[in-house]
Each structure stands twice: as structure tokens, then as C-alpha cells.
Amino acid sequence: DARVTQTPRHKVTEMGQEVTMRCQPILGHNTVFWYRQTMMQGLELLAYFRNRAPLDDSGMPKDRFSAEMPDATLATLKIQPSEPRDSAVYFCASARSGHEQYFGPGTRLTVT
């Protein structure tokens, strides 16, 4: 049963600390997406990759967020420095290009 996995599932950190979230996409999927979900804004696309190349990161605050795909089995989202307004659930999703996306269970981030 192929699934997207994300770690950690929960993260509590203090303002100013670095946060790294990891995602393992489904094997064979060549597009990977990072989303942030809040009650107020719903699901917002932060960045996405196709064949490991970044295609769009216009949804990310560039000064503090960065997203990478070191290899086909790992995508990372980093926040440095973190701020309380970054508190949200962060989802990773993967897909074969042009097909439906499958979501991971999310990382719930709390910045105090």
C-alpha cells in the first residue's frame, strides 16, 4: 500500500529556531508538492517540484522558507528562523505528472 510519509508528525519549537520537515513521496511519482493548511487560509501551495527540479515556489516566504529535493525519495521544507505565524499543518503530496495528488499525514508545527 503505497503512501506518502512525512516526519516529524508533530513539532513544537521556539521562535527563531530552525525547523526541517521531511517527505518521502510515493515511488514512481515525479511531482512533489508542499502545502500549508490553516483554518483561516485553507490549503495553500508553497512549492512544487517535477523530476526533482523546483518549478514554482511563489507561495513561500523566500526570506525564511526553502524547499529542496536532494534525491527522488526525499523532499525537505526548512524554515529558518521560525516565527509564531508559521504555526500550521504542513502537507506533502506526490503525483505522477498530470494525475491526482496523494497527500501525506502532515506535520503539525507549533512555534511559541
Add this chain to the structure above:
Amino acid sequence: EDQVTQSPEALRLQEGESSSLNCSYTVSGLRGLFWYRQDPGKGPEFLFTLYSAGEEKEKERLKATLTKKESFLHITAPKPEDSATYLCAVRRNRDDKIIFGKGTRLHILP
């Protein structure tokens, strides 16, 4: 500007009481409309993809339909386990990005 609007924001139904959720969209070149289900504390779970006006898809008590401006998710004789947030999303024809609506929170009372 591409956008997706879902209504109502929340819906409470008695078990067995059928209803429909609405998703209206404006997008420059539709290349697929998606419905997802999201349970509390979990990621969205894929339900359906619709590609062209007139298309319908069914799964158990759910049926999704599509017109040129909106999609409906019909729920027939719902059960408490159908309680969830239902998300609609559209993909444009120029890239892989999909735009989500804010969802409809559905609560089925036993």
C-alpha cells in the same frame, strides 16, 4: 484570477438525509476538477477526478458531477462515517498546480 468557492461552509444532516455540496470555479483552461475528503488530523484523501462537462463519477454514497462552471458532490442516504471536510480543487491546463477551495464541513447526525 483562478479561484474555487465551496458552499456551504458547513452542513449538518440527519443520517439518511441526502444533500449536495457545491463547488464553483473560475479557471483559465480546466484540466481536471478533484474532490478530496479530509478527516480531522489527517491529510486529504483523493475521491474523484472529473475532466469535462457532463461527466459523472460515483463511489458508494457519493456522486460527483461537473458543468462548465461548477461541480456538485451528491451524498445519498449519508451515514455518520461520511462526516468529514470535503475539498474541491481545480487544475489549470498550463501546469501541475491545483487550487483548492476552503472546503465544506459535513456532519451527519445518527
